[in-house]
Amino acid sequence: MYQQQVNTMLSQQDALSQTENEVSTGNAINVPSDNPIGAAQIVGLNHILAENTEYTNNITSANTRLSTESSTLSSVSNLLNSVNDLGLSSINGALSSSDLSNIATELTQYRNQLVQYSNTTDANGNALFAGTSTTTTPFVMNSSTGQVTYAGNNQQSFVSIGQGLQVANGDSGSSLFMNLPAGNGTFVASAGTSNTGTLVVGANSVTDTAAYQAATASGPLNDTITFGTNGTYSVTDAAGNPVTDSSGNPITGTYTAGGSISFDGMSLALSGTPAAGDTVNIQSDTSSNTQDVFTTLNNMINALQGGQTGAALTNTMNQQLEALGQAMSSVSSTTVAVGSRLDTLQQQQSSYSDLGVTYQTALTDVQNVDITTAISNLSLQSTALQASQQVFAKVQGTSLFNYLQG
Template sequence: MRISTVTMFEQGSASMNRQQGEFLKVSQQIASGRRVVNPSDDPQAASRAVGVDQARAVTQQYTDARVSARNSLAQEESILNSISDANISAKTLLVQASSDTLSDVDRESIASELKGIYETMLGQANATDGNGRYLFGGYKDNAPPFVKVGDSVQYQGDSNAREQRIDASRLMPVADNGETIFKSVPSGAGYVAESIKTGVDGKPLVDDAARNKGNVTFSGPQIRDVNDDGYGDSYRIVFTENDDPDSGFDYQVQRFEDGGWLETEEDLVDSGVYTGTGQPLTFGGVNITLEGIPAEGDEILVAQAGSEQREPNLFRTMEEAIRVLENPADTPAKKADLRNTLNTAMRDLDNNLDNVLTVRASAGARLNELDVVDAVGSNRMLNYEQTLSDLVDLDYNAAISEYSLRQVGMQAAQKAFVDVKGLSLFNYM
């Protein structure tokens, strides 16, 4: 068989190109540190690597989301701590103001301090995060959640807690709304009394005409029996003048039911003659002691904190306390209003402090959960890195050995081609 010169050149060139291609492939692997430089190097490993890399990217996004969630919760926890301190300071001032030895000027000075605490609380309630969003407005975070309307503060946010997905299976609240913090009480909060007239919906009226004109004061209410059938209902004590001038006033204990007060005689919870000398009344599983002389139509609301008739509102509590401290207590009615309002305010502050501490504990628990999820996410990232390494990373020992082998092969192919192309029959003639 005869072999033409063209065939020798083609086979030699093909051999050198093949050896050079294999040599360059190993060189690329060593330079990049990857066994799979192109998908064609190992299609199955390349396909699996794409899926693992996508999962790793998603996990990294959740890691970044947890950083944002931790920042929000840490800021909320710090603000709740400030609110707790302000609450305690306000309660301390109210205890001081309850002393009968203070003058009107002393109480006005306390009111000035209380105003400062009130403004601090309002500022904290309208705190923003680093991006300019209001923390406690729910999803309405583009405007202050608490706004002064006239002499009162109203909540303009929504009732949702802003949430963030921190893992594939966990959607975590990262900021509680203002209602949860400033307009709520913990479960199991007791009864609160307030000496003020109520509307048809059972809620206290806010105008000055609704305030009692007499000087009846109350102690309590104290819980006596939580198993009483009427425990949890809302009540009001209404005073009316007695037909007998020597008997003074009558009282009626009415229960709120089906959207209104039950005022008919057969529906009354209790009724009788009010003596005005430390008279205890027991109804609905609670006990309250009354003292003083009422005026016609005076009322005392007795309702469970957090009910529709006694909706919690930290700012209203502060406003009422400031009001009675700023006004001189120069009449028996005003002195009774001072004492009753301060007693009610102190109970409301206690309930709010318990509520803030509950929310703060919840925020702390979520911060701890973030640590746990972070640890799981870190382990998951390590597993992804190991899987990717097994799929596409290079074994340098094997690669260097193959690099040397391909180098020798390429040199041998080049030398063989040089030797073969120089062969001629004339060398043997």
């Protein structure tokens, strides 16, 4: 009886101590032995919550960086639109050399501003358009020539925002500003620099994809349209051999001012009157026919400052405006891509916010004690222990001799 009473009180003291600990800490599980299964759940839930916090921090950082990039691209787009307007306005025979020089001055300012935009950094001072070389100033301009070189790389930096989920938090300046396809993106048509007529090369495009692919199947084009008298023309390849149609006949014809010339799936809109011997060259090697946006602006500036007039100036500006269109398209597509990434970040952040509430609730249910119930249990356990102690005090003084004596 003595040992049984002692064991009972020890058990009650242990339960009371555990309840006191729960009330003081607010935790239902203070050591793994309190609830091994619950303790394992707490470890797992805390790991998930910590992981979600890390991903949420990454999302916040990426969102700030991409928002800065989106704003910068919007400014670049507006700048290129202004350049395009100036380029179009320069194709006006009524403008004086002074007017053209003023336009060149404005374009120079836009070029310098574009270099600043391309070197934009995020809140941490890391370059947006340097690829993964974020600590490098990506675009460096030669103050004498205006030539701009790229010091970054062509890689894209990524940030992890979930299990197996990454999002690009920047773009390489090489693909955005530098390695842009020249011409219409498929081929380049340019008037000969020694032309003496008033021929102007306008818009050009691929109008028959199958015919164009057949013409370029054996290699890139490097054809020349040579004009004779009265608008007659013939087409030769780089070796001077006649270019033939699908029937094997040499491609020849007569050009009418304001018309177009079509062959091998291509169509070239022309205007003006060519002199005998004037040429138009067509190249389809897009791997070598690339032109960065800074070179495009420099070519426009040099043409306006170099005294070009008439058809020569118009041809130069038309070709540069065509290249500028490629730069504007590059900025536009990158803007769309950045917007898509921002949407992904927003959706992922919303998901983590909801999951965070769910996991935190689950953790609370497992880890936190019901304080009302715990206090009630504490009172009951304390009363029970006191009763046991009082009973034990009376029982331990009782003996068989006392019983017989009584």
